Amino acid sequence: MDKEQPLIRISVRNLVEFVLRSGDIDNRAAGVDRDAMLLGGKIHRKLQRKMGAGYQAEVPLKHEVTCQGFTLSVEGRADGVIQQKEGVVIDEIKGIFRDINHLEEPVEVHLAQAKCYGYIYAYDHGLMEIGIQMTYCNLETEEIKRFQSVYTFETLKAWFFDVLGRYEKWARYQLEWKKKRDGSIKQVVFPFAYREGQKELASSVYRTLLRKKKLFIQAPTGVGKTISTVFPAVKAVGEGLGEKIFYLTAKTITRTVAWQAFETLREQCLRMKVIVLTAKDKICFCEETNCNPDACPYAKGHYDRVNDAVYELITTSDELNREILEEQAKKWRVCPHEMSLDVSEWADAIICDYNYVFDPNAHLRRFFGEGNKGEYLFLIDEAHNLVERGRKMYSAEIYKEDFLKIKKLVKLRDERLTERLKDCNSQLLALKRDCEGYQVLNSVSHVYLKLMSLMTELERFLEECREEEIRKEVLELYFTVRRFLNIHDGLDENYLIYSELEDTGRFKVCLFCVNPANCLKEYLDKGNSTVFFSATLLPIHYYRQLLSTTKEDYAIYAQSPFEPKNRLLLLGMDVSTKYTRRSRQMYRRYARYLLQVAYAKAGNYMAFFPSYQFMEEVYEEFLELLKEEGKEAQEIEYVMQSRHMSEEAREIFLENFGEAHPNSFLGFCVMGGIFSEGIDLAQDKLIGAVIVGTGLPQVCRERELLKSYFDGLGYRGFDYAYLYPGMNKVLQSAGRVIRTDEDRGVILLLDERFSDGRYQETFPREWKEYGRCTVDHAAGQMKEFWESFAVGQPTGRTE
Structure with missing residues (x-):
């Protein structure tokens, strides 16, 4: 490697999947990601252990090519790398x-990965084939089914450099853009x-970010958390402390605030x-999101053009x-969602x-799959x-009734699948008979084994089935089972397993993640540093x-x-x-x-x-x-949040607070809902909040299990x-x-x-100063507060 030249890195898997993809998007292939499952890693290790002394497992390989x-x-x-008398084999x-009997040849991108490893190993060890x-x-x-072939070094070299040649323009763009980006960051x-x-x-x-650590920020509303995190992260990218910022949110409205922070910096x-x-x-262009070439013209030939x-x-x-993004997707007739994921790279x-x-x-x-990591902030x-x-x-659940439903659906169509569904239903029926209300279980490995058997038949059925409605129902169960198997494979002391007979009569088995920290760590460790921030991290x-x-x-x-004097905090006793x-x-x-x-x-x-019912x-x-x-009508206007509000209805609700009202306007909302966080109603748009109750979640099975779990610790x-x-909802x-x-x-906190x-x-x-009140005396305290701003001081309302 030329030490003077910049280095651009790419994984073998990302390289071949990016350069060699072609054809349609087709969600009718059930096991699109099956080799990426956690279960796959388990079988890798098992096979590698069986291969004997001549088998070298998990061999790191790297090849550097000098470009202009x-x-x-x-x-x-x-x-694996297998040393044999006849020569070396990459596994x-x-x-x-x-x-596996349905496999007639290797999947192209799988073989391409192996050929890349073959070329690199042959180059490093001077092998002719x-x-x-x-x-x-x-x-x-x-x-097990194996496909074997032998390649000369020259054949692999020509193929490898053809793939690299198709990627070179992307790498060059990446390098040139980074120079422009980092140069501009220095000026911000x-x-x-x-x-x-x-x-x-x-x-x-x-x-x-400099020390590659984690930071928890409790920052009250109004501090300017978004720009105070985005700005140093942008500067850190310019200093080479990270290559990509992931700004993660739970709600759409906070994504808009983050976008605006970056736009503010782009103005410089x-x-x-x-x-x-x-x-x-x-973002889908079609009325119904159905990702296959027969239903969507943007799915047909997507990978040929994207x-x-x-x-x-x-x-x-x-x-x-x-x-x-939408305009570009329409121009090239590609899926806007999939294209946006590619653009994100x-x-x-x-x-x-x-x-x-x-x-x-x-x-x-592409960023967080097995084996992938990067300089992420x-x-x-x-x-x-x-x-x-x-x-x-990180939790998963299965319902007995879902297996019974699919069993009835395929009974006359597929005997093998019916038998597997019957086995799963029997296992769950036995657990149901032992369950009075709910039961904490030590293990469900016997159910896991039956589900593994079922997955093979579900895969086969989904490949063969041509009845779209039936296929849709079966596919739903397939994903539910696959999720359950994936989560089961990662069970540890941070999980509780329980069964429950619900009030509706449905019976479920749940793998309940009580502490997600360990699972989150797996993904956070793929980056450099993490900043957690909120106005309510207490x-x-x-x-x-x-x-x-x-x-x-x-x-x-x-x-x-x-200033504390700008806020009156009262506790209703x-x-x-x-x-x-x-x-x-x-x-x-x-x-x-509320009237006071x-x-x-x-x-x-x-x-x-605390709930819709209480509000009503x-x-x-x-x-x-x-x-x-x-x-x-003449003195107080009011509006109430409804249970199922569309985005348009939400916007109309909030627009009320931006309009001029001759008297008071009161919004009835649910704590923890869409209007209780992430909205910004500054100055006269909102001058008071009444919090009814302590926001405690309703007593339910999982809350009680959490309580017992943490009591036990x-x-x-x-x-x-x-x-x-x-x-947290209150705050x-x-x-x-x-x-x-x-x-x-x-701010009125109304609960003793x-x-x-x-x-x-x-x-x-900042809540260390507060007053106490009753319904008969609250009005006087509030009037006194407002009157303190009346003489020659701004009131927060623009008349």
């Missing part, structure tokens, strides 16, 4: 569920005057390609917004949902959401324990830049949302509080409730009170299962009020439990 202006390094790991192992062996193993039966400065504590926050992020001539990944069903579409886009435009920053990184069934395999926004999302991503020890496994993580508490206290009288008392807030000062308010009960009493006072199980998640809802240093607002020390342990530092 740079060096290209192709790297990978051969599954490439793939685990599959298909009947080398053997290539493709080993396919059925994951259930462990039957922080785009605003630093708020109090903001410079220290940005510096802490940079130091974390920053040259960075930034992409927001949109869910397939939202590389040209991507290359044209990235070499002619820095802009990668949704409109441009050449982007400098990717803004996306958590699942694109962490979900084993949905992650971007993870910025995880609203990180408090990742605990519950992580639990869902108590910090709770989030550190459930999001990270290392003890050396940094944590900082950013001070609020806002004469109300409770406890089930035992719920009554019409209690609902009416809550409704009276609305009458204290004309403005926009949101009231957050208080809403009815609120309407009754208005009628009694004869002030239905010596922690306060109730706090881990109920109190901390509940108070998020309250955070809607004070967004800028010009804002004035009131807020005076309990355990609840107050989760209060942020």
Whole structure:
């Protein structure tokens, strides 16, 4: 290698899958990713151990080629190198569920991987020829089928350099773009005057990225968390501390805020390609998302055209917004979702949902698949959401009734599949008979084995089936079973296995991930550094324990830049949302509080409730009170969140808060819902929040299991299962009020439990001053607060 030349690296797998792909997108092939399953790694190790002394397993290989202006390094790991008298053989192992007898030849990209390893090994050892062996193993039966061939060194060399030649222009583009990007980053400065504590926050992020550590940031609303994390991450990329930023969010609205932060820096001539990944069903051009060449013209021949579409886009435009992506996809007649994933490979920053990184069934395999890693910087926004999302991503469940349903569906069509489904149903029936309500299980390995047998028959059936509706139903079960098998293979002490007979009569077996930290680590370790940040990351020890496994993580508490006197915090002591206290009288008392807030000062308010039912009960009493006072229309306007709101309905709901109202306007919302976090209603758009109750999750099987699990570890199980998640919703809802240093607002916490020390342990530092009130005295305290701003001071409302 020329030490003076820049180095560009690519894995063998990514190289061949990128350069050699062709043909259609077709989701009718059930096992598209079957060789990437966790189970595949298990069978690899088993076969490698059986191969004897002449077999060298997991051999790292690297070949560097000097190109004009740079060096290209192709790297990978051969599954096996076999030393025989006749010569050396490269072994490439793939685990599959298909009947291996149906395989007539190796899959092209699998063979291409092996040929790359063959060329590199032959080059390194001066071999004139080398053997290539493709080993396919059925994951259930462990039957093996091998394809063997011998290649001369010259044949492999010509083939290898043809593949590299087709990739060279992409590597050259990558190098030239990096120079432009890094040069522009040097010119970028922080785009605003630093708020109090903001410079220290940005510096802490940079130091974390420099040291390749993890950082937890508890930063109150209004500190400017997004730009304070994006700016140092961009600077870190310019200094070579990372190659790609992943800005991860839980909600669509926070993706928009992240995009705007990058756009603000681009106004200073920053040259960075930034992409927001949109869910397939939202960006699909077809009425129904059905990814096969018969149903979608954009799926037909997609892989023949997509590389040209991507290359044209990235070499002619820095802009990668949704409109441009859709326009390019239509021009080249390719799938916009798949094309955007390909474009992301050449982007400098990717803004996306958590699942694109962490979900084993949905992650971007090109970045996070087995064997892949890179110089990634993870910025995880609203990180408090990742605990519950992580639990869902790494848990799996199967229902007995689903097997019975598919069994009836295929009974007259496929005897072999019917028998396997019958076996699974019998296993689950036996567990059901032993289950009274629910049962914690030590193991379900006997069910696992039956599911493995079923997968082979499901694969076969899906390949043969031509009845679309039936195929759709079977495919759904296939993915459910595959997920269960994948999760089962990673079971450890962070899981509970249980069975449950639900109230509906359905019986399930669940692999429940109680602590997702270890699973998240697998993906975070593929990058350099991670910053977790949120306005509600309290108590910090709770989030550190459930999001990270290392003890050396940094944590900082950013001070609020806002004057405490601009906010009135009141605890309502004469109300409770406890089930035992719920009554019409209690609902009416809550409704009276809402009237007191609305009458204290004309403005926009949101009231957050623990459930739709509670909200509707208080809403009815609120309407009754208005009628009694004869002030239905002329003095207070109101709107209520509905259970199933479309995006358009959400936008209309929020637009109400941007319009001028002659008197008070009150929004009825659900705590933990779409309006309780991620929305920005600054200044007069929102001057108060009423929090009804402590936000505790409803008592259910999994919450009780969490409580028992953490009790067993010596922690306060109730706090881990109920109190901390509940108070997070409270803090998020309250955070809607004070967004800028010009804002004035009131926050009412209405539940007697807020005076309990355990609840107050989760209060942020800026809540150290608060008042107590009852429904009869709240109005006076609020009027006094608002009147303190009346003389010669801005009120936060623009009249």
